[in-house]
Amino acid sequence: MAVTLTPSTVPVTPARPVRDRHHRGVSRWVVLALVTLGALVMLVPFAFMLLNAFKSPGDYSSGGPLSWPTEFYTKGLRTYWTEVNFPLKFWNSAVIAGSVAVLGVAVSLLNAYALGIGRVRGRLWIVGLFLLANMLPQEALIYPLYYVAKQVGLYNTQLSVIIIFTVIQSAFGTYLLASVMGTFPRSLLEAAALDGAGKWTVLWRVVFPNLRPTLAVLLIFFFIWTWNEFLIPLVMLIDNQTQTIPVALASLQGDRLMDAPTTNAGALISLVPAILFFLIFQRTLARGITAGAEK
Amino acid sequence: MAVSETVAATPPAATPTPPAPSRRRRGRNAAYWLYLLPGAVLFLLVIGAPLVGTLYLSLTKWSGIGDPRWVGLDNYQALLQDDVFWASFRNTVWMLVAMVVVPTVLGLLLAAVLFDVIGRRFKPRTAAALRAAFYLPQVLPVVVAGIVWGWILRPDGAFNSLLDAVGLGALRHDWLGDPGTALPAVMAVMIWVQIGYPVVVFMAALQRVDPELYEAAEVDGANWLHRFRAITLPQIRPETFVVALTCTIAALKVFGPIFALTRGGPDNATNVPSYFAYYTFFKKLQVGYGSAISMVLTLIIVVVAGVFIWMQARSERRDRGF
Numbered sequence: 001m002a003v004t005l006t007p008s009t010v011p012v013t014p015a016r017p018v019r020d021r022h023h024r025g026v027s028r029w030v031v032l033a034l035v036t037l038g039a040l041v042m043l044v045p046f047a048f049m050l051l052n053a054f055k056s057p058g059d060y061s062s063g064g065p066l067s068w069p070t071e072f073y074t075k076g077l078r079t080y081w082t083e084v085n086f087p088l089k090f091w092n093s094a095v096i097a098g099s100v101a102v103l104g105v106a107v108s109l110l111n112a113y114a115l116g117i118g119r120v121r122g123r124l125w126i127v128g129l130f131l132l133a134n135m136l137p138q139e140a141l142i143y144p145l146y147y148v149a150k151q152v153g154l155y156n157t158q159l160s161v162i163i164i165f166t167v168i169q170s171a172f173g174t175y176l177l178a179s180v181m182g183t184f185p186r187s188l189l190e191a192a193a194l195d196g197a198g199k200w201t202v203l204w205r206v207v208f209p210n211l212r213p214t215l216a217v218l219l220i221f222f223f224i225w226t227w228n229e230f231l232i233p234l235v236m237l238i239d240n241q242t243q244t245i246p247v248a249l250a251s252l253q254g255d256r257l258m259d260a261p262t263t264n265a266g267a268l269i270s271l272v273p274a275i276l277f278f279l280i281f282q283r284t285l286a287r288g289i290t291a292g293a294e295k
Numbered sequence: 296m297a298v299s300e301t302v303a304a305t306p307p308a309a310t311p312t313p314p315a316p317s318r319r320r321r322g323r324n325a326a327y328w329l330y331l332l333p334g335a336v337l338f339l340l341v342i343g344a345p346l347v348g349t350l351y352l353s354l355t356k357w358s359g360i361g362d363p364r365w366v367g368l369d370n371y372q373a374l375l376q377d378d379v380f381w382a383s384f385r386n387t388v389w390m391l392v393a394m395v396v397v398p399t400v401l402g403l404l405l406a407a408v409l410f411d412v413i414g415r416r417f418k419p420r421t422a423a424a425l426r427a428a429f430y431l432p433q434v435l436p437v438v439v440a441g442i443v444w445g446w447i448l449r450p451d452g453a454f455n456s457l458l459d460a461v462g463l464g465a466l467r468h469d470w471l472g473d474p475g476t477a478l479p480a481v482m483a484v485m486i487w488v489q490i491g492y493p494v495v496v497f498m499a500a501l502q503r504v505d506p507e508l509y510e511a512a513e514v515d516g517a518n519w520l521h522r523f524r525a526i527t528l529p530q531i532r533p534e535t536f537v538v539a540l541t542c543t544i545a546a547l548k549v550f551g552p553i554f555a556l557t558r559g560g561p562d563n564a565t566n567v568p569s570y571f572a573y574y575t576f577f578k579k580l581q582v583g584y585g586s587a588i589s590m591v592l593t594l595i596i597v598v599v600a601g602v603f604i605w606m607q608a609r610s611e612r613r614d615r616g617f
Contacts, residue, residue, distance in 0.1 A: 028416045031408055038405070039428035042487065045443055046431065048453045065453035066460055111334040118327025126331075133342045135600050137548045139572040139589040143582055144348030145341070147359070167341035170334065199326060228436040230551040231569075235577065246438040250555055253442055263446050270439045278434045 049271075053077065053264040060260050076261035077269070084248050085240065086269060092237075093227055093244040093273075096158050096165070101222040103166040105215055108173025113203050115174065116181025117189065127178050134171040138231050146235055160236050165229065169222045180214055181207070220281045227274070245270050346593075353586035363583065370587035380588065382563045383571045386478060387547060390567060393482035394489050394546035399539055401486075402493025405429065407527050409494070410501040411509075411519070426498060430491035437488060441555025444484045445471065448556075471557050474564040481556055481565050488552065489545075493538045500534040501527065532610065540603045547596050568592045 052065055056073040063070075080086065111130070115123045145164060146155070154160040184207065192206045208215075230246050237243045243251070249266055353370055355363035374380045414422035432440060447453045448470040455467045470480040504526065512522045528535075550569040553559060559566035559574065568588055575585035 028412055031412050032417060032421075035405065035408060035413060035425055039425045042428050042432065042490075045440075045447060045487070048447060049443055052453075064451075064456045065447075066456045107334050107337065110330045114327040114330040118330065120325075120327050120331065130338075132597060132600065133338065135544050135596055136342070136346070137569055137572075137589060137592045137596060138550075139569050139576075139585070140349050140593045141342060141345040142573075143352065143576055143586060144345035148345075163337070164341055167337045171338070171342070174334065199330075203330075228438075230436075230438050230554070231573065234554075246436045246551070249442060250438050253445070253555065260446060263442065267439050267443045271435055274434045274436060275431075 049264045049268050052261055053268045055261050057259050057261060077265040080262050080266040089245045089248045096161055097223045097226040099162045100165040100169055100226040101219045104169035104173055104222045105219050107170040108177050111174040112177030112181050115178040117184060127175055130171045131175040142235055156238050156242055158242055161233055164232055165226050173218050224277060349586045349589055352583055353590045355583045357582040358580045359582050370584050374587055379563050383566045383568045386567050389478055389482055390546045390549055393485040395542040397486050398489040398493050402497055405494050406497030407523055410498050426494060429494045432488050433491040438551045438555045440488055441552040445556050448480055472561055474561050477557055477561055477564045496534050496538050497531060500531040504530045536607045543599060
């Protein structure tokens with residue numbers, strides 16, 4: 001069709017792209033302006049946070065939330081740091097999220113090895129069960145977990161939270177890794193088996209090194225997800241010695257210590273580790289998100 | 296690689312007993328069950344048994360102390376007559392709008408514009424910087440986001456000051472305290488929290504679409520909207536499914552932001568099933584009733600996830616059919 005039309009429209013053809021490009025030249029700036037405006041709106045709350053984290057309470061009550069601080073006030077930050085014992089809360093969060101990330105990946109790897117490479121009978125049902133388990137509302141598990149933890153003395157220990165999230169995260173990890181291992185080149189496995197390698201050796205010498213990038217992504221996901229978890233730590237961890245950052249911040253909400261500058265300072269400090277992970281792992285995560293989406 | 300395959304194939308052919316390999320293979324696969332053992336035990340302890348426990352408790356009346364008293368389906372019958380229960384599920388529908396519909400549609404549009412217009416007609420770095428701005432709220436622990444927004448939307452918070460500053464002081468309002476505005480305010484916060492996720496996933500998805508498709512369409516004179524509908528949407532359908540499913544599950548389960556922003560109030564205007572269940576368990580100490588709420592929520596999530604996965608499988612089959 002294009003061929004038959006070409007002769008009759010010869011004079012028009014060069015004119016149209018020019019007009020089109022000119023038109024697009026203006027509209028692309030409009031599009032850029034609109035999207036940039038949207039991005040700025042997204043950043044406004046962060047700007048509010050920064051503006052008020054370093055403002056004295058007196059300054060805040062006289063000038064309001066939008067005024068420029070008259071001095072660089074760090075007492076709100078220090079109050080939060082010491083009252084909440086932020087280093088301890090940070091350590092608690094890091095221990096829980098770190099242990100869950102490592103243990104969760106290990107359990108996922110073992111499960112997925114049996115399902116994806118071992119292809120045990122009924123594996124589709126088992127994988128489906130794991131996927132479903134990851135989607136369950138935590139409310140459907142929390143009361144029996146809370147009750148049993150109290151009975152066996154695991155209540156208010158980090159170990160209880162670590163065990164629970166290891167299982168919940170590895171449910172997703174098993175689902176993802178089982179489908180990745182399903183496409184693992186059989187020839188590599190057979191070659192190793194011919195060399196006399198047992199299953200354990202094949203797992204550590206052949207499968208593990210080949211899956212290392214995927215496992216790294218999973219490790220980061222588990223860490224961040226666990227770091228941000230709220231309901232189960234809220235129920236399980238009740239005192240200052242064991243609480244994580246989100247639980248500590250939420251339990252201070254409405255406290256008289258938490259004036260506006262302290263609230264903002266607290267939110268700002270809680271944001272810092274998250275942004276650091278984000279910057280460090282951005283590249284790995286972008287790759288991981290696509291890996292997850294394709295499966 | 297090919298060599299090892301032929302080598303592997305020869306010995307069974309040379310051995311005189313043909314059934315041996317199949318029996319050996321079954322034995323070999325059975326050994327893999329050992330690797331599933333630790334995961335299966337943990338799974339039963341942490342997910343299987345508690346789930347059955349909650350199901351049992353939902354058929355009892357219990358305050359958490361003493362022995363549960365069997366009441367059959369009474370809790371479920373009471374749920375049907377409970378206005379708070381219905382209100383919480385009505386609010387879930389609004390959460391689906393705020394956490395699934397709006398972010399997915401806006402996310403598709405933003406990702407296409409960032410990738411197609413800004414990434415190509417400007418520098419890719421501009422697109423990456425804008426994408427990071429949209430993604431930033433996703434990095435914030437969602438409870439922290441709730442606390443900051445709770446302060447912004449307070450009567451003396453930053454949002455009202457902003458309204459004053461631009462001359463709209465007449466609109467000053469207790470956004471989270473008024474039952475009429477609390478739900479829309481929470482929805483706006485959830486859109487802000489959620490939007491970055493689809494943008495990042497869809498932009499990654501667009502990278503794997505063959506650019507020649509777009510070039511061919513451009514030569515044919517298709518405008519941006521045509522290309523968006525004819526190429527972008529069908530090409531990234533798998534990712535759209537994943538985003539819609541994960542966002543739907545997240546919306547059905549939403550707890551942290553509600554806890555931090557409103558605790559379900561005022562007057563249940565922003566209550567959701569998961570907060571309702573938490574409150575019933577740990578504040579009202581009605582464990583049986585809380586368990587019934589949790590089981591209804593679980594059932595809904597299982598059905599919704601099943602429908603999604605079935606639809607995805609069907610659309611994949613159809614694609615292969617053509």
